[in-house]
Amino acid sequence: MKFIRDSLHGNLQLNEFEVKLIDTPQIQRLRRIKQLGFTYLVYPGANHTRFEHSIGTMYLASRLSYGLKLPDEQRQILRVCALLHDAGHGPFSHVSEAVLNESHEQLTSKLILESEISTILSEKYDPEEIISLIGGEGSLGQIISGDLDVDRMDYLLRDSYYTGVAYGVIDVERLIHNMKLEDNLILKSKGVQAAESMLLARYFMYPSVYQHHTTRIINSMFRRCLKQLFKEGLINQKKIYKYDDADIISTARNQDGLIGDIIHRLDNRKLFKTVYSLKLDELSNPGAIFKMEPEKIQQYESQIAEEIGVLEDYVIVDVPDYPSFDEMKTLVSSNGDLVNLSKISTIVSTLRDARFNHADLCVYLPEEYSNLAHGFEFNKLMNDNE
DSSP states (O other), X not given: OEEEEETTTEEEEEOHHHHXXXXXXXXXXXXXXXXXXXXXXXXXXXXXXXHHHHHHHHHHHHHHHHXXXXXXXXXXXXXXXXHHTTTTOOTTTHHHHTTOSSOHHHHHHHHHHHSHHHHHHTTTSOHHHHHHHHTTOHHHHHHHSSTTOHHHHHHHHHHHHHHTOGXXXXXXXXXXXXXXXXXXXXXXXXXXXXXXXXXXXXXXXXIIIITOHHHHHHHHHHHHHHHHHHHTXXXXXXXXXXXXXXXXXXXXXXXXXXXXXXHHHHHTTOOOEEEEEEEGGGSSOTHHHHTOOHHHHHHHHHHHHHHHTSXXXXXXXXXXXXXXXXXXXXXXXXXXXXXXXXXXOHHHHHHHHHGGGTOEEEEEEOGGGGGGGTTOOHHHHHGGGO
């Protein structure tokens, strides 16, 4: 038996099998993947890693298992799933995922099956079963990937702690003690306020951290750099789960042209500037912006670049990334019946609309070119998305 000291949850106990999984290169790589990507350029303390989040999620899976009075065998398999659930994340976590052809869930499945993790898992479990649970299948899977899953509980608490933004603090104890497992993961009526609080925490963390205006600029710049690394064959997109943050940064620093220029700007925090912003709550159909295809975005970038006379690579049209807040279909036990949380909570429907209050579509340019955008009719260009 071993222990890891976690800054959020304290001493975390590990058995020999879990230690064997943690000691694989695939899980150790997560120590070199920042949980919040480049957010440390906005919040200097946000240097926590996917590894910390993974072991924290494992701990909460164990806590919830005890709260649900699950047998030891189910608790053990849930701990393993929680430990592995983010193993396929690319460098800088979700920042890179936006330009990949596969989600981190798909990459996690691939990594598990192609690495020694599969061999280790086979000593006790079916790797395919682990993958299905990580994907949220079945009642047990909802604990790992569901509306009120342990993954979300940990990252809200952890991101809040390391950024110093208090909005992410949630009442994990009340949630855990007011849940039960039948055919589905069910919330008891006494836990509704805690679930609403968790939803509110997500809502406030988006404009404050995940979609902070400066973070969005930084992430957009990095994605432009990463796409060029893929295009030039310097990084193998299909094997992105084998790279860590340092691999990408060091490769980029050794390049000239667009790649070297953008990474130099990021290294020295010489960021692009916002030359146009379109508030989504001013549109009749704001949801259409969220669904804009990459080809459409590139078309806008080409038009802007041609009109103002700059290289297309230096024009970035950035679409916001906000949760729909309509996924809260958690079943609530109320007066002997099972109803969706959204049916008894007006907060769910309110937040679904309120997410547009903070969201805006933005156009970024390097500061030295920003004056060229003066007088450009951005509103006319974006009109067809109304």
